[in-house]
Amino acid sequence: MAEIAGSAQGMAAITTADGRPLAVALRHAERVKRWKAFFLVLPLLLFLGVTFLYPIALMLFRSVENPVVADNLPRTLAALESWDGEDLPDEAVFAALAADLGEARENKTFGRLATRVNQELSGTRTMIMRTARRVARFEAPFKEAVTAAHPRWSQLETWAAIARLGDRYTPIQYLAAMDLGYDVQGNIVAQPESRQIYRNLFLRTFWMSLVVTLACLVLGYPIAYLLASLQARYANLLMILVLLPFWTSLLVRTTSWIVLLQTQGVLNDLLVWLGIIGDDQRFQMIFNAQGTVVAMTQILLPFMILPLYSVMKTIPQSYMRAAQSLGAPRFYAYWRVYVPNTLPGIGAGCLLVFILAIGYYITPALVGGEDGQMISNLIAFHMQKSLNWSLAAALGGILLAGVIALYWLYNRLVGVERLKLG
């Protein structure tokens, strides 16, 4: 290596015929080519930037941004600066609160404020709504007036929550997404058992994606092998069968699984007709986790088969023959020689399927029932129903981090340059 580096340095001194250093001349000659290439990809780059990178950046920003309380209660928060957190705040804070709420009522923004505080500390919505509606009639001393409007104003917990929510940028949604929160003293603690949902959901999503990935691998590997070893005309036919699902709408495929697997569905009818189970013993095969796994496996199978196939096609037949001629029985030869050479395909297929599965939405939404819901369904719920976009963004951020971590791991173990998708 040292020699190579030495000779490269030696080369830097070489000049072109007109006396310019070779490296400079080369760079100049390449520059035009580089600009041309850049302009060719520019439209796509802009498109990706606007439709992909910008929304992701926005989502990540939104997951830590927390403007509602800071915007609506500026004076209260300023007055709370000097609060020790041990006793109820003093009169100055309550006066500031009354002034802030009065302004919020005029601007008609106190509804959002109430919603935000309520997300953090449930039951505080009515507290803020009621207080804000009455604030015009308050007179000093404000402490009595406010605590009289709603008893929760005299709880330390309420003030701790408001003080915490005053930070314009906060990891609080990430904590919430991991079933964590702050206690009154500002320590990070786990949510009470009854309110923990996300961590289990992440685990379930991870677990189901893993099962789907393994199922795809087990089912897809032999098919890919068959595809790679069959004669061209049979292989083409088989390839069409593999790709056929791509030409059918995702919704149609998912609903056809419902038709097939529901309690009054084709498979149960068949089992009953064959007398294997009684009419009252029909299996619940869909609207649960198993149903989701089955449907997702079918839908994601091509994403496993194609990278596997593309790798297997490049493995010469002579490897297996060589192994056998060296004395290895067929199965041993497969295991020691063929399978290790398909590792990049296995890696690519598993990575692809797992990443697709972990963010899968439609299928679990349609056939997931109670226990087949995945994290993306909850993200959608927070986007559309509860309108807690920041929490949705934090959940999405965690998912993104997970995917990036997997990709990193793959790169470390297999090497991205060996990734083959077709």
Add this chain to the structure above:
Amino acid sequence: MGKDSTRQTGTDLDAKATSYGGDAIVRFERVQKSYDGVLLVVKDLDLEVQRGEFLTLLGPSGSGKTTVLMMLAGFETATHGGIFLKGEPINNVPPHKRGIGMVFQNYALFPHMTVFENLAFPLEVRRLAKGEIQEKVRRALEMVRLGGFENRRPGQLSGGQQQRVAVARALVFEPDLVLMDEPLGALDKNLREEMQYEIKHIHENLGVSMVYVTHDQSEALTMSNRIAVFNDGRIQQLAAPDDLYERPENAFVAQFIGENNRLSGRVSHLDGTSCAVDLDDGGGRVQALAVKVAGDRARTTLSLRPERVAINPEEGAFPNVFEARVQELIYLGDHIRTRVSLCGKDDFIIKVPNAQGHAMLREGEQVRVGWALEDCRALDA
């Protein structure tokens, strides 16, 4: 390895089947092979490979050489006939139980294993002890002069080095028989020649039997004890290199091995081993050795090596003397390739050795050329 007792040098193997005492390691008996049920790719093959022999299958592309090798290795089944290894029928023995070493054209080194692991593979399969494996791998690598390359991967080796690893791997488990299918096809000319000698020496030192496939005739001539010339699924001639070159038995072999002038005509007088042939279009009458002529008046092709033609021979030295006109001279260093027109043909080649005092020819010159009866072989038409 460890077979020094059976060690034979190139000269004791004087390349006649009899010198191996009829001890055949491989025997093909009336073997036929068809891939599609329509065409016979191998037609009625009878072939014996002697113990310790270097046998080359030589033939044009598509003549069935690889097919024969694959049947022997067990990757293709014979459609008909029997294949015997050391006297035992092996038609139904799976490849991994045949114990035959094999070198593939693209080497087929396992890319995910190091050189050491590649060589250890056949030994691990045979459950040898670790120390023994290390020792054998080391010796095998030394044999191909690659000591110290144990930890490289095949992708980090040059073509010639990969080739040597492949040879070492095929030999490391000490098989009695090694098959090689165009192992040097991917190498450049110099390296190919170097490897030819290397493989030949390994063969001589170890005394293993080798069946070697090539379509390069000079490779076959350099390396082999015997050569089986294949064409169209049949062995055209099975003989030692010198026999094959000097005494081809039919027109295909004469044409395929070395350069050769072909003159076609009709046998006019057949007299035991010699005959007179009237060339087509009144080209004259040639005295030739009757090797493979169907009989009197039968059509025949005369085969004559370019280096066996003398220029301006002494009066009465040869029965065949003709007038020729020099058309073209090509200087090739050790000889001068001379194209002349003769007997109505203008692509008759003569190799004039660049020896001291050789005839100095000029284009357009009129010369007399002559050749001996034995050098002109009358073969099938």
